[in-house]
Amino acid sequence: xxxxxxxxKLNVTAARISVMIVLALVSLATVDAMNPRLSSNSLEFQAxxxxxxxxxxxxxxxxxxxxTSNTHAFRKAIEHLSTMAADGGAQLVVPSGKWLTxxxxxxxxxxxxxxxxAKILASQNESEWPPVKVLPSYGRGRDAPGGRYxxxxxETNLTDVVxxxxxxxxxxxxxxxxxxxxxxELKVTRPYVIEIMYSDQIxxxxxxxINSPSWFVHPIYSRNVIILGLTIxxxxxxxxxxxxxPDSCSNTRFEDxxxxxGDDCIAIKSGWDQYGIKFGMPxxxxxxxxxxxxxxxxxxxxxxSEMSGGIRNVRIENVTAINTQSAVRIKTARGRGGFVxxxxxxxxxxxxxxxxxxxxxxxxSHADDKFDPSALPxxxxxxxxxxxxxxxxxxxxxxxxxxxxxxxxxxSNVKIGLSATPKKLQWNCTNIEGxxxxxxxxxxxxxxxxxxxxxxxxxxxxxxxxxxxxxxxxVEIPTFS
Numbered sequence: 001x002x003x004x005x006x007x008x009k010l011n012v013t014a015a016r017i018s019v020m021i022v023l024a025l026v027s028l029a030t031v032d033a034m035n036p037r038l039s040s041n042s043l044e045f046q047a048x049x050x051x052x053x054x055x056x057x058x059x060x061x062x063x064x065x066x067x068t069s070n071t072h073a074f075r076k077a078i079e080h081l082s083t084m085a086a087d088g089g090a091q092l093v094v095p096s097g098k099w100l101t102x103x104x105x106x107x108x109x110x111x112x113x114x115x116x117x118a119k120i121l122a123s124q125n126e127s128e129w130p131p132v133k134v135l136p137s138y139g140r141g142r143d144a145p146g147g148r149y150x151x152x153x154x155e156t157n158l159t160d161v162v163x164x165x166x167x168x169x170x171x172x173x174x175x176x177x178x179x180x181x182x183x184x185e186l187k188v189t190r191p192y193v194i195e196i197m198y199s200d201q202i203x204x205x206x207x208x209x210i211n212s213p214s215w216f217v218h219p220i221y222s223r224n225v226i227i228l229g230l231t232i233x234x235x236x237x238x239x240x241x242x243x244x245x246p247d248s249c250s251n252t253r254f255e256d257x258x259x260x261x262g263d264d265c266i267a268i269k270s271g272w273d274q275y276g277i278k279f280g281m282p283x284x285x286x287x288x289x290x291x292x293x294x295x296x297x298x299x300x301x302x303x304x305s306e307m308s309g310g311i312r313n314v315r316i317e318n319v320t321a322i323n324t325q326s327a328v329r330i331k332t333a334r335g336r337g338g339f340v341x342x343x344x345x346x347x348x349x350x351x352x353x354x355x356x357x358x359x360x361x362x363x364x365s366h367a368d369d370k371f372d373p374s375a376l377p378x379x380x381x382x383x384x385x386x387x388x389x390x391x392x393x394x395x396x397x398x399x400x401x402x403x404x405x406x407x408x409x410x411x412s413n414v415k416i417g418l419s420a421t422p423k424k425l426q427w428n429c430t431n432i433e434g435x436x437x438x439x440x441x442x443x444x445x446x447x448x449x450x451x452x453x454x455x456x457x458x459x460x461x462x463x464x465x466x467x468x469x470x471x472x473x474x475v476e477i478p479t480f481s
Contacts, residue, residue, distance in 0.1 A: 050473035052088025064097020082107035102128020114168030137271030137279035141189030148189035158199040177213035190214040248281035265293035276308025305331035335371035339378035350389035357396035379406035383456035400431030409434030412455030
């Protein structure tokens with residue numbers, strides 16, 4: 001029988017090296033399992049502009065444990081990235097984690113990107129919410145005559161700002177604020193989640209916003225604003241949790257938003273009584289498309305009640321409202337002045353509604369007792385068409401102002417299915433003048449004049465904001481492997 005060859009010194013050495021390599025690989029695998037390595041994935045997103053520079057919040061001391069305050073980290077990061085505005089701009093990435101923070105300000109030519117596994121938590125420590133001046137078109141705070149707290153994400157005089165993500169979350173943690181408001185303990189107005197003032201070229205998109213202390217998104221005195229793909233959620237029992245409130249803004253576009261609110265899902269505004277009249281900045285050239293709203297105690301879309309600077313040329317289409325008090329409501333009063341005119345609404349599907357159409361000329365809320373009761377609003381050329389509604393209590397409650405009728409109200413191609421216990425009077429109309437065609441149940445006498453052939457107007461031209469094309473941008477999202 002042949003015996004195996006005697007091992008040589010070289011063979012023994014090679015065997016030992018092989019064993020050492022295997023042991024090393026096993027050891028490295030064990031270390032990797034205990035300490036995952038940080039890597040990144042490239043994610044494409046849509047924005048009005050892309051950025052040359054990028055940074056992570058963790059590079060500035062951010063700690064995503066839900067306990068540590070990151071107010072300083074956000075402020076430090078944005079201050080640093082602001083120096084890159086003239087060199088292609090910068091983006092700040094908020095990675096996976098829970099990031100507790102107070103109010104912080106943005107900068108121009110900047111993107112805040114919130115990862116899908118990230119949640120920004122608003123601090124409940126009032127010392128992290130600096131005071132800001134009252135809005136000049138309001139003359140006082142909304143909750144109290146004093147000032148107001150800065151919003152969680154805030155700034156004025158910005159150009160080219162994007163707040164976006166791949167459905168990351170901002171939690172306003174509003175419950176403590178709601179309780180203080182309910183008890184009358186607040187001396188200043190509650191903060192909002194996002195407020196951008198005196199700014200141009202703003203995009204807010206693809207985020208989930210929950211539990212705001214008050215309003216969620218408030219662009220004011222701004223132009224060229226695009227809001228896309230927001231999910232906004234608040235308890236339906238909490239007042240003043242409006243979803244999106246464009247206020248004295250021009251050339252704005254809202255699309256594909258889902259809102260559950262204790263107040264109006266969208267409220268279009270332009271200042272309050274004599275302060276709004278003096279400031280004189282209307283909201284105009286606004287497009288709202290593909291909104292879904294649930295708001296049992298308020299409107300899908302409200303125009304007013306603070307409309308003293310005027311609201312005009314608003315185009316609303318493809319709205320779904322479920323278990324909502326009314327669809328598109330106009331709210332105004334003596335002393336408001338201003339105007340709401342050239343409003344166009346089409347393609348609404350409504351289910352379980354108190355009213356389909358609601359116009360209120362005696363809304364009682366005033367900034368103070370110095371308003372001029374002779375300052376009457378102009379409400380004119382309001383168009384609703386192509387509406388299907390079911391389980392409705394009352395078709396319409398339309399009330400103008402004595403001596404100041406609301407005119408050119410047009411309703412066409414409307415089918416309203418009533419609830420099991422509807423109001424006996426389906427159309428209540430006072431100080432209203434207008435037209436209708438193909439409406440069931442039949443409208444009130446002041447709307448009985450026939451609308452023109454083809455029904456109520458809806459413009460077919462496009463506003464400048466509709467021609468803005470978003471760019472494909474990249475962001476590196478850190479991951480553990």
